[in-house]
Amino acid sequence: MNKYFSVLVLSFVLVSCGKYIKQDGHASYYAGKFIGRKTANGETFSKHKKTAASKTLPFGTMVKVTNLSNGKSVKVRINDRGPFVKGRDIDLSWKAAKKIGMLDQGVAPVELKYRIQKK
Template sequence: MRSISFLLLVLAFLTGCAGGKAFTQTGQASYYADKFNGRKTASGSVYRPGQRTAAHNTLPFGTVVRVTNPRNHRSVKVTITDRGPHVKGRIIDLSRKAAHKIGVDKAGVAPVQLKVVKKAR
């Protein structure tokens, strides 16, 4: 009887530790203007357009996010290093390299889907 109770307790614990759903978000993406090259971000790192980085208003710095453009099904992984965008309706600002990889640079603003693939430490 004790072993059954113990197994049920372990099973309940493991079920609770399975974790919740990963963070996802859908909305509009834009990308950094060239004038921000070399400027410090909110995390203290320096923005470089050739890196795969992004700004998000709430995700912790260092979080890795997969950004997918549903219009062409292309995606890119970016690291959150800044805060923003500060424009209503937009959910992420991408570096020029990341925007180019998924085709956001041609439109300037495009719909995207975000999914956290690695939480910040």
């Protein structure tokens, strides 16, 4: 019976944690004139934080971004809206872009992995 209880608890934990989503897309990064300005959620933008902008993901969503060109990954928190350029799916802060080695590229093919929270 203890074995069945463990399976039941594990099932509940997995269901309540939400579902991971993976999607391929393109990332760009931003800094420059945005440094010190307010992001869409009211925070002050800093190029030294691992944050990102998304058109659709809720503020606070943690996203693992993997550069498909080199395999490097970074975890970022969504705190802004954008990018507003066709064909781009996420705008990374300068620090996040540096961590995945895309500063020279400017735009990189990426895999995004995040969890949708159940309400």
